Structure formats: structure tokens, C-alpha cells
Amino acid sequence: MAKRTLEAFFSPPSKKAKADIGPLSRIVSPLVKAAQATDTFTDQSTSDIQRFTSHPSWPSLIADLPKGISDSIEELLLTASGKAINNQPHLDLLYFQPLIPQPTADELFRFLRSSLPFYRVKYTINRFGKSLDINTPRYTTVFGIDETSRFLITQESSSSDESSSNITYTTSRIVESSNLTKESPPAKYQKYTVPPRPIPPCLMLLKNLMEALASDTYNIVLVNYYATGTDSISFHSDDERFLGENPAIASFSLGARRDFLLKHKPPGAGPGNGNKNGAPKGQDAVFPGTTQIKLPLGSGDMILMRGETQRNWLHSIPKRTGKGNEADTGRINITMRKAMIPAGTANYYQYNVGTGPVYRWDNKKKEMRLWEEMKLEENI
Numbered sequence: 439m440a441k442r443t444l445e446a447f448f449s450p451p452s453k454k455a456k457a458d459i460g461p462l463s464r465i466v467s468p469l470v471k472a473a474q475a476t477d478t479f480t481d482q483s484t485s486d487i488q489r490f491t492s493h494p495s496w497p498s499l500i501a502d503l504p505k506g507i508s509d510s511i512e513e514l515l516l517t518a519s520g521k522a523i524n525n526q527p528h529l530d531l532l533y534f535q536p537l538i539p540q541p542t543a544d545e546l547f548r549f550l551r552s553s554l555p556f557y558r559v560k561y562t563i564n565r566f567g568k569s570l571d572i573n574t575p576r577y578t579t580v581f582g583i584d585e586t587s588r589f590l591i592t593q594e595s596s597s598s599d600e601s602s603s604n605i606t607y608t609t610s611r612i613v614e615s616s617n618l619t620k621e622s623p624p625a626k627y628q629k630y631t632v633p634p635r636p637i638p639p640c641l642m643l644l645k646n647l648m649e650a651l652a653s654d655t656y657n658i659v660l661v662n663y664y665a666t667g668t669d670s671i672s673f674h675s676d677d678e679r680f681l682g683e684n685p686a687i688a689s690f691s692l693g694a695r696r697d698f699l700l701k702h703k704p705p706g707a708g709p710g711n712g713n714k715n716g717a718p719k720g721q722d723a724v725f726p727g728t729t730q731i732k733l734p735l736g737s738g739d740m741i742l743m744r745g746e747t748q749r750n751w752l753h754s755i756p757k758r759t760g761k762g763n764e765a766d767t768g769r770i771n772i773t774m775r776k777a778m779i780p781a782g783t784a785n786y787y788q789y790n791v792g793t794g795p796v797y798r799w800d801n802k803k804k805e806m807r808l809w810e811e812m813k814l815e816e817n818i
């Protein structure tokens with residue numbers, strides 16, 4: 439049975455790179471081709487066959503990206519260019535408006551909403567000596583593993599033919615000695631309440647694209663689904679220590695337009711201070727020389743937050759209610775991050791997968807439903 443790392447599996451055969459296209463396409467295009475070479479992508483226009491990939495850690499098969507979508511994304515790469523927003527202290531954003539134009543973005547939105555498993559995570563925190571139950575006000579899911587580890591993959595098919603469609607990942611955890619951290623990864627891994635899951639092929643093209651735009655690599659893909667305008671994320675910064683200093687976080691939006699707000703942390707707010715809810719209690723002072731920013735993120739928009747942004751700025755997606763609100767048609771947000779140590783993997787799975795039931799999109803009822811109930815109804 440052939441064994442390769444996940445990275446090796448998707449890495450481009452460089453000789454296939456086209457010579458006549460711009461730098462971004464040169465990076466990403468071979469990755470699309472490499473993925474196609476595995477036959478995990480199938481031409482939906484000429485065939486009804488939808489390819490799926492399985493993995494023991496996923497609650498269901500996950501469909502591969504239809505070739506129509508990946509082709510459209512690939513075509514657009516030549517024109518990708520972002521606008522810098524860095525006219526306030528400690529702020530360094532790159533705004534692609536859009537990165538993927540709306541027809542393709544909306545197709546990708548419908549595809550991902552129907553294909554990915556989601557969770558509605560509940561957890562308890564300790565505030566001022568009292569325990570507080572938190573219901574995450576949106577659907578979430580996460581894939582990937584920190585820098586200390588790799589997934590190994592094997593092909594289910596006994597054939598060594600790379601174009602076999604029956605590809606199954608199997609998780610094996612290998613730790614490269616050069617990457618060993620003080621926290622022993624195998625011991626930490628035993629403590630994960632949710633075992634890490636490999637990034638499915640349908641998210642790899644986006645990951646490769648965002649890596650090319652950010653000039654960085656990512657190992658964690660976090661997906662939020664805001665079903666209605668009452669789903670939200672409160673002011674916070676993604677400044678956890680396991681992301682390292684000044685992380686570049688790529689955030690990609692699909693579906694309904696939602697306002698993305700940014701405000702500077704209040705004066706005197708240290709790292710982690712006031713992190714989740716904005717100003718620490720009793721301190722809602724505005725940082726001198728800064729104003730709040732509102733970016734109305736639409737389908738296909740991407741925002742890269744980099745430099746000192748996370749350390750100094752908070753961001754949120756506030757609730758938007760009212761009749762006929764576009765927010766009620768649903769929005770997906772995908773963030774790409776690089777977790778350096780197992781504590782990062784554990785944290786993301788705890789707060790974005792958790793231990794509760796799986797939800798999946800029901801295309802007939804047009805809502806997220808418990809996957810167990812859907813399976814019973816459909817006799818799956």
C-alpha cells in the first residue's frame with residue numbers, strides 16, 4: 439500500500455507548471471492539476487458522478503469539489519489583487535473584494551453548505567468564580583492539525599494507480615524529530631477529546647490559494663456557518679499564543695453579505711486582556727487616533743489580517759435582525775490559520791467541533807438538521 443504525507447499527496451509536480459501565466463497562477467494551477475491527477479475531482483458537466491472522500495474521523499463522506507468550480511477559481515487567479523488597509527495604528531489588512539466573483543462564490547457556498555458536517559458547540563467557562571454555560575451562536579467545524587504532526591494517507595485501492603477514485607485517508611500520527619516540542623505530542627494527542635481530522639480535498643484548493651496570497655502556509659481550516667442574522671461572533675482577536683507572534687489569518691466569505699467590524703483594543707489592554715468581549719470591564723475607552731471600521735463582506739470576498747493586527751485589534755460579526763434580511767439566507771466564513779503546537783489543535787477542536795451532535799444541511803427543508811435524524815429518514 440502506497441503511503442505519502444498529505445502534503446506530498448497534494449504537492450504539485452513542478453514540471454507541469456505553465457510558463458505563460460502570472461506568479462499566483464503558477465503557484466496554484468499545478469495544485470489544481472495535481473488534485474485532478476488523483477481523479478478526486480470529476481467533471482460534473484460531462485458526468486453525473488460525484489466523487490467523495492472518506493476518513494474515519496469524519497462523520498460522513500465529504501464530496502470533492504466539482505471540477506466546474508475548481509476550473510472557475512483557477513481561471514480567476516490571474517486577476518487576484520487586494521487593497522491594503524493600513525491607515526490606522528497597528529492595522530494591516532489586505533482586502534480582496536472579491537477574490538472569487540459572485541456566481542462561482544455562490545456555487546461554492548451551496549456546495550460547501552451541503553457537503554460539510556457542522557456543530558453547535560456548547561461549553562462552560564469560569565467567570566468571576568461562577569461557571570457560565572456558553573452556546574456558540576453559529577455553526578462551526580474545523581479540520582487540520584498543528585505543525586508538530588502530519589497525517590499519513592494510504593489509498594484504499596490495492597492498485598498503485600494514482601487515478602483511482604477510491605481514495606481513503608487513514609490517520610497515522612508521525613512526529614518529525616526536528617519538530618518535537620516540549621509538550622510531547624503523542625501524550626497530548628491522547629488527551630484530545632476530539633481526534634484531529636485531515637483537511638478534505640474540497641477545501642485544499644482554497645487553502646492553496648490563500649497560502650499563495652498570504653505567502654504563508656496553513657494547517658488549520660476553521661469554518662463558520664451563520665444560518666441567520668441572529669448567528670454572530672462577538673468582538674475577539676485571534677491572538678492565541680499557539681499561533682505564534684503576528685499571525686497572518688486569511689478569512690474568506692461566501693453567501694450572505696455580513697458586516698465585519700474591527701476596533702482597536704482599548705489603551706492598556708494587554709495580550710488576552712479584553713480578548714473575547716472587547717474592552718475589559720469598566721474600560722471602554724477608544725484607543726487614541728483610531729476609529730471603528732465596517733467592511734460589508736460579500737460572497738467571494740477575502741480579508742487577510744496580518745502584522746500586528748491580531749495583537750491590537752478586535753473583530754466581530756454582529757447580529758443583524760429584521761424582516762427580509764439577507765443575513766437569513768446564510769453565510770459561510772472560512773479562516774485559515776497556522777497552529778504551531780498541539781495545544782492549538784486541541785483548542786480549535788474543543789471550541790469548533792466539541793462533543794455534541796453533527797448537523798448537516800437538508801436541501802429539501804433548507805435548514806441545518808441533526809445528521810442522525812436525516813440518516814434515519816433516508817435509511818442511510
Ligand SMILES: O=C(O)CCC(=O)C(=O)O
Nearest residue numbers: 662671676698755771773
Ligand atoms: O465570520 C467572520 O467573518 C469572522 C470569523 C472569525 O472571526 C473567527 O472565526 O475567528
Ligand SMILES: [Fe+2]
Nearest residue numbers: 674675676753
Ligand atoms: Fe476571528
